[in-house]
Amino acid sequence: MRRLPLFLLLAALLPVLPYFIKVSPxxxxxxxxVSTYAVVVLGMTVVLGYTGQISLAQATFFGLGAYAVGxxxxxxxxxFWLSLALGxxxxxxxxxxxxxxxxxxxxHYLAMxxxxxxxxxxxVLTNWIGFTHGPDGIAGxxxxxxxxxxxxxxxxxxxxxxxVLYAAIYFVWQLPQTELGRAMRAVRENELAAExxxxxxxxxxVIAFTMSATLAGLGxxxxxxxxxxxxxxxxxxxxxxxxxxxxxxxGAQSAFGSALGTSLLILLPEWLRFxxxxxxxxYGLAVILIMVFLPTGIWGLxxxxxxxxxxxxKIDTTNIEPLSIQIPVDKAAPILVLDNLHKHxxxxxxxxxxxxxxxxxxxxxxxxxxxxxxxxxxxxxxxIYSATEGSIVCDDVNITQMKPHERAALGIGRTFQNIRLFPxxxxxxxxxxxxxxxxxxxEPGRAALRxxxxxxxQFVGMxxxxxxxxxxxxxxxxxxxxxxxxxxxxxxxxxxxxxAAGLNQTEKKSLATLLKKLKxxxxxxxxxxxxxxxxxxxxxxITVLNFGKKIAEGxxxxxLRHPEVxxxxxxxxxxxxx
Amino acid sequence: MADFWVTNFQVLFxxxxxxxxxxxxxxxxxxxxxxxxxxxxxxxDFAMLGGFAMVAFLSAxxxxxLAIVMSMIMMSLFGIIFNLGVYYPLRNRSFLPVIISxxxxxxxxxxxxxxxxxxxxKPMQKVFATDGINVGGxxxxxxxxxxxxxxxxxxLFQYVLFEKTLLGKKLQATSxxxxxxxxxxxxxxxxxxxxxxxxxxxxxxxxxxxxPVLFVSIGMGSIIALKAFSATIIGGFGDVTGAIVGGLLLxxxxxxxxxxxxxxxxxxxxxxxxxxxxLVRPQGIFGEKVSEKA
Numbered sequence: 004m005r006r007l008p009l010f011l012l013l014a015a016l017l018p019v020l021p022y023f024i025k026v027s028p029x030x031x032x033x034x035x036x037v038s039t040y041a042v043v044v045l046g047m048t049v050v051l052g053y054t055g056q057i058s059l060a061q062a063t064f065f066g067l068g069a070y071a072v073g074x075x076x077x078x079x080x081x082x083f084w085l086s087l088a089l090g091x092x093x094x095x096x097x098x099x100x101x102x103x104x105x106x107x108x109x110x111h112y113l114a115m116x117x118x119x120x121x122x123x124x125x126x127v128l129t130n131w132i133g134f135t136h137g138p139d140g141i142a143g144x145x146x147x148x149x150x151x152x153x154x155x156x157x158x159x160x161x162x163x164x165x166x167v168l169y170a171a172i173y174f175v176w177q178l179p180q181t182e183l184g185r186a187m188r189a190v191r192e193n194e195l196a197a198e199x200x201x202x203x204x205x206x207x208x209v210i211a212f213t214m215s216a217t218l219a220g221l222g223x224x225x226x227x228x229x230x231x232x233x234x235x236x237x238x239x240x241x242x243x244x245x246x247x248x249x250x251x252x253x254g255a256q257s258a259f260g261s262a263l264g265t266s267l268l269i270l271l272p273e274w275l276r277f278x279x280x281x282x283x284x285x286y287g288l289a290v291i292l293i294m295v296f297l298p299t300g301i302w303g304l305x306x307x308x309x310x311x312x313x314x315x316x317k318i319d320t321t322n323i324e325p326l327s328i329q330i331p332v333d334k335a336a337p338i339l340v341l342d343n344l345h346k347h348x349x350x351x352x353x354x355x356x357x358x359x360x361x362x363x364x365x366x367x368x369x370x371x372x373x374x375x376x377x378x379x380x381x382x383x384x385x386x387i388y389s390a391t392e393g394s395i396v397c398d399d400v401n402i403t404q405m406k407p408h409e410r411a412a413l414g415i416g417r418t419f420q421n422i423r424l425f426p427x428x429x430x431x432x433x434x435x436x437x438x439x440x441x442x443x444x445x446e447p448g449r450a451a452l453r454x455x456x457x458x459x460x461q462f463v464g465m466x467x468x469x470x471x472x473x474x475x476x477x478x479x480x481x482x483x484x485x486x487x488x489x490x491x492x493x494x495x496x497x498x499x500x501x502x503a504a505g506l507n508q509t510e511k512k513s514l515a516t517l518l519k520k521l522k523x524x525x526x527x528x529x530x531x532x533x534x535x536x537x538x539x540x541x542x543x544x545i546t547v548l549n550f551g552k553k554i555a556e557g558x559x560x561x562x563l564r565h566p567e568v569x570x571x572x573x574x575x576x577x578x579x580x581x
Numbered sequence: 582m583a584d585f586w587v588t589n590f591q592v593l594f595x596x597x598x599x600x601x602x603x604x605x606x607x608x609x610x611x612x613x614x615x616x617x618x619x620x621x622x623x624x625x626d627f628a629m630l631g632g633f634a635m636v637a638f639l640s641a642x643x644x645x646x647l648a649i650v651m652s653m654i655m656m657s658l659f660g661i662i663f664n665l666g667v668y669y670p671l672r673n674r675s676f677l678p679v680i681i682s683x684x685x686x687x688x689x690x691x692x693x694x695x696x697x698x699x700x701x702x703k704p705m706q707k708v709f710a711t712d713g714i715n716v717g718g719x720x721x722x723x724x725x726x727x728x729x730x731x732x733x734x735x736x737l738f739q740y741v742l743f744e745k746t747l748l749g750k751k752l753q754a755t756s757x758x759x760x761x762x763x764x765x766x767x768x769x770x771x772x773x774x775x776x777x778x779x780x781x782x783x784x785x786x787x788x789x790x791x792x793p794v795l796f797v798s799i800g801m802g803s804i805i806a807l808k809a810f811s812a813t814i815i816g817g818f819g820d821v822t823g824a825i826v827g828g829l830l831l832x833x834x835x836x837x838x839x840x841x842x843x844x845x846x847x848x849x850x851x852x853x854x855x856x857x858x859x860l861v862r863p864q865g866i867f868g869e870k871v872s873e874k875a
Binding site: 055056104105106108109111112114116118120121123126129130240246247248251280281283284286287288289290291293294295298503549 | 619620622641666667670671674676678679680681682685686687688691692693695696702803807810811814817818842845846848849852853855856859860863
């Protein structure tokens with residue numbers, strides 16, 4: 004941080020440098036290319052680096068911005084600024100519509116559909132000659148003036164581009180620390196867990212995609228006036244790949260990485276001139292090598308190196324506020340009512356007509372042999388699966404048709420059998436994602452979220468590890484962080500899927516204590532578990548499943564002696580069990 | 582009225598022939614998807630390489646049949662090299678680095694070929710010298726007939742290989758569950774290498790077949806690959822029958838689109854069809870809807 008002012012001074016000096024020392028027009032052109040491209044590549048940081056969604060159509064949004072300025076200032080006689088606004092708006096709208104229609108799809112599909120979009124755009128630019136001038140492109144695009152000052156001079160226009168770039172870098176740099184940015188990273192790390200924790204993942208992805216398109220449109224608008232001439236070649240699939248390579252080379256998860264990657268990839272052809280015709284082949288080879296040897300890009304190397312020498316911040320655990328989670332147990336009606344719930348997979352009836360009620364403030368255990376449908380019930384309760392038939396009413400609200408994040412917003416928390424955290428986020432950030440769900444009685448702002456998260460961590464005894472990257476924690480601790488993430492979101496109803504799995508005896512004891520402590524706060528717990536001594540110790544009521552059907556229900560002492568239950572577990576017939 | 586039918590059959594015929602090329606490349610896609618769970622975005626460049634290998638061997642004076650054999654051998658070897666260089670180092674990472682790595686490979690292959698052969702598209706002679714036959718007014722080009730015939734043979738070969746041989750069973754086991762396959766002693770790495778080898782050869786065949794129609798050019802692979810990949814999605818991601826049906830459907834849609842709507846926008850029809858499928862039926866014609874397990 005001490006070096007920050009120096010860094011800022013250098014950054015501020017760079018754009019005005021051409022006024023003091025002689026810079027060739029060619030070099031100025033390259034700087035202009037770097038600054039406009041970098042804005043576009045920052046869009047890739049948001050969509051690919053932060054949100055983990057691939058986009059191979061960035062050049063189309065870049066093109067929309069550029070063509071708006073190109074056509075606006077020449078054919079349509081509009082001012083530069085109006086054209087720029089139009090271009091950014093067009094790119095934003097296109098990004099929003101494309102995102103909204105396609106982001107339900109994942110991975111390969113998204114890659115493919117963005118390529119298709121790119122190809123169609125290219126065909127339109129080339130073939131709709133009456134509108135776009137076709138392959139000839141648009142020449143004679145004029146530069147604007149600002150507050151009466153003409154920006155026609157290369158040096159002056161570069162100042163404008165650099166100012167926009169710096170603003171974009173600042174924005175993208177700050178984004179991850181906001182609620183939106185944290186939600187984006189959660190979606191990247193584990194979309195399903197993000198959704199169950201209360202994040203509307205589709206909305207977040209569409210926002211990221213739209214933001215990225217906005218930045219690309221802005222970069223394109225500046226580019227068009229900077230170079231005075233545009234043609235379809237500047238906005239084809241190869242350009243999209245180039246943007247992708249830039250963001251990956253620099254480091255997709257950092258704003259500075261993107262700027263670095265862009266600069267390098269524009270300057271490299273200059274330094275590698277001796278390669279001549281094989282340059283593009285070397286470039287393709289470099290892409291493979293980056294993926295193999297530099298998965299986090301150049302900036303990622305720098306971050307890893309810095310992390311090695313920086314001590315992890317110690318948290319003063321004595322000053323953490325106790326977690327406020329007091330849920331009033333004031334109604335007699337059960338918190339959860341399942342009525343004839345079915346979930347079928349093809350011909351398999353994983354859940355076959357379950358009806359049950361969970362009373363408020365209770366620890367209710369769900370047990371049964373492997374494959375009896377326990378986890379499926381939890382997934383249907385969460386909305387990860389939709390019910391084939393039947394209804395789910397939680398706290399008087401029928402949630403059967405709701406999306407997972409809407410259910411989370413009602414106060415349904417969840418942990419998973421195979422822990423689902425956000426691996427590369429720190430412990431406290433993981434829990435902050437839980438704290439930022441909708442409908443909580445929290446104060447606005449990052450500080451309040453962090454306070455809440457630390458309180459939740461303190462509650463499960465993990466506050467000291469707050470700044471550790473969560474994937475570096477031992478297994479048992481990760482389970483506790485997952486519970487803390489759920490607790491931070493003010494849950495009134497907690498679904499725990501085998502919380503004791505993989506824990507040692509000591510850890511199991513403290514888990515039992517934790518569960519009983521949660522119960523005293525009025526939180527209802529619905530628990531799947533195989534550890535019988537834990538179940539006997541903590542549960543008030545047990546439901547037993549076998550083959551998707553309920554075979555017994557009641558107090559632990561009654562249920563565990565039930566002949567059908569013994570038969571299901573020990574494989575004997577009802578008659579044989581004496 | 583008769584003219585109407587003749588025209589439409591003519592269009593259908595050429596659509597099916599072009600669709601066969603998409604189907605062959607799509608099949609290569611599907612095999613790799615099933616074996617490795619990733620999409621090889623350089624699949625189309627296998628076709629391009631096959632075309633150029635053919636050009637090179639022919640200009641070296643080899644007879645046509647020998648040039649085909651040599652090209653196929655070369656493509657098979659190339660598939661293995663591709664696996665080692667592009668996929669294998671990234672096999673334990675997510676699909677994203679692999680997609681990008683194959684995109685890089687595509688740029689590399691195209692530009693290396695550009696450096697060696699130059700930018701001029703190369704003509705190639707047809708397999709059979711005769712022009713074609715006339716069936717009730719519909720003209721059937723011999724090259725188109727060859728494409729349809731070879732595609733049918735390739736599909737039959739593949740069916741026998743995968744369903745009737747031990748190697749095929751091993752390949753299927755590898756694609757269904759790698760860990761289990763490893764446990765029962767199947768050399769998974771070799772099976773994946775074989776898959777790349779086989780799908781490179783398939784791509785090579787497609788390239789050699791289509792070259793006399795389209796000319797051999799650097800960019801021929803990219804556009805074929807995009808269509809072929811669209812075909813796999815339309816047919817059902819990772820489904821063999823789907824790839825073939827999807828490929829043929831795309832070829833036919835494209836041919837009719839060019840005939841009745843617009844020639845310059847011919848390439849857009851495939852992508853529009855893809856858009857519609859992704860929005861209305863993302864699992865494709867033969868695909869099943871799957872959701873992630875929690």
